[in-house]
Amino acid sequence: MKIQPIRGTHDIFGKNLDKYNSICDEVKRVASIFNFSEIQTPIFESTDLFSKQLGESSDVVLKEMYTFEDRNGESLTLRPEYTTPMIRAAISNNLINLLPCKIFGIGQMFRRERPQKGRYRQFNQINFENFGTKDSFADIELILLANKILSTLLPNIKIELYLNSLGDKDSLIKYKKKLSTFLKENKKFLTKESQSKIDNNPLRILDSKNSDDQLLISKAPLLIEFLSKQALKQYEDIKKSLDSLKISYLEDNSLVRGLDYYCHTVFEFKTKSLGSQDTLIGGGRYDGLIANLGGKDIPGIGWAGGIERIMLLMNNTEASLNLIHFAILDEKFREHALFAYNLVANKNYPVFWNFKYNLKKSLSKANESNAKYIIIIGEEEFSINKYKVKNLITGEQNLVSIDKILSFIK
Secondary structure (H helix, E strand, O other), rough: OOOOOOOOOOOOOOHHHHHHHHHHHHHHHHHHOOOOOOOOOOOEEEHHHHHHHHHOOOHHHHHHOEEHHHHOOOOOOOOOHHHHHHHHHHHHEEEEEEEEEEEEEEEEEOOOOOOEOOOOOOOEEEEEEOOOOOHHHHHHHHHHHHHHHHHHHOOOOOEEEEEEEEEOOOHHHHHHHHHHHHHHHHHHHOOOHOOOOOOOOOOOOOOOOOOOHHHOOOOOOOOOEEEEEEEHHHHHHHHHHEEEHOOOOOEEEOOOOOOEEEOOEEEEEOOHHHOOOOEEEEEEEOOHHHHHHOOOOOEEEEEEHHHHHHHHOOOOOOHHOOEEEEEOHHHHHHHHHHHHHHHHHHHHOOOOEEEOHHHHHHHHHHHHHHOHHHEOHHHHHOOOOEEEEEOOOOOOOEEEHHHHHHHHOO
């Protein structure tokens, strides 16, 4: 029997690894522009860290966490999300003593969900977090940052920004009470799964993708009608800033995100190009979370993005387009080819040595890899001590001496 990866996991290699690396490179480039520092945390933490902060009744805690006991009987969990571990790390290492604390991370998360296109049980995620300010500039900055990353990586994909406000604690309490009453009165129109959430987690019902649930949700009270004056002003300030920056957005009053710690601003970048798994980046404010984890009572905001979903939408990367293929048509030309191969590699161009000794197969492999150039060494080239350099994009080719190769592949 052929050995296969565990269900819900996948191997990343070849073109997909090129895409993965391009995403990580772009994330780090943009992070440096906006002055965010990278952090890495362990892939497992104490189970209490997640169960208390994500909400005991949340789907993540009830259904999706990978939890186990170590030899000392301590309950540990593979991280299902990144915000909580990053806050824990910031507290543990006194990073929040210097505010604002702006950090980002790239790493693997684990959730026992139903595997489908763009959704795995082990998946790679990007997180950006800003601790220490209530100023709406922090909200705008993180939206700008996310927009910059996506527009660079996916320039030809239509992506829309969805926006909402959950308000402050008092706003949420009032709204949850009104929403719960409405849902109880119309309980018969909800699915059994949504009915089970009415008492403990009514906001999660707004996330339901079920068409029957959605029909009732469309008639539910609107959260924005319960915002306090201060919360409403904060939301209006953010919209005004986005308008002035000419960043378009859609208001979605049912947008609440999937975790219990959110408040005030919540947002998602979505595309219709992925079907039901349409969210590329999502996040919002979590002003009470840091204090709940034992840190200072300071505000926070952040977002998370799924790398696999971005990869699905990406064309072949620029890294592939810089690839230089070498087609050696006979073993006797190896030494002649090696001089050029070493020259190009020493200038940090990615190179590929084709062992087929066949021009047709070499060209096919080069095109398949989206290489920009192929350097051909056959009888003609060997006899005059030159190399044939062909641009695979334009079709132009030239016979050049070794000292001219670099000028042709720039």
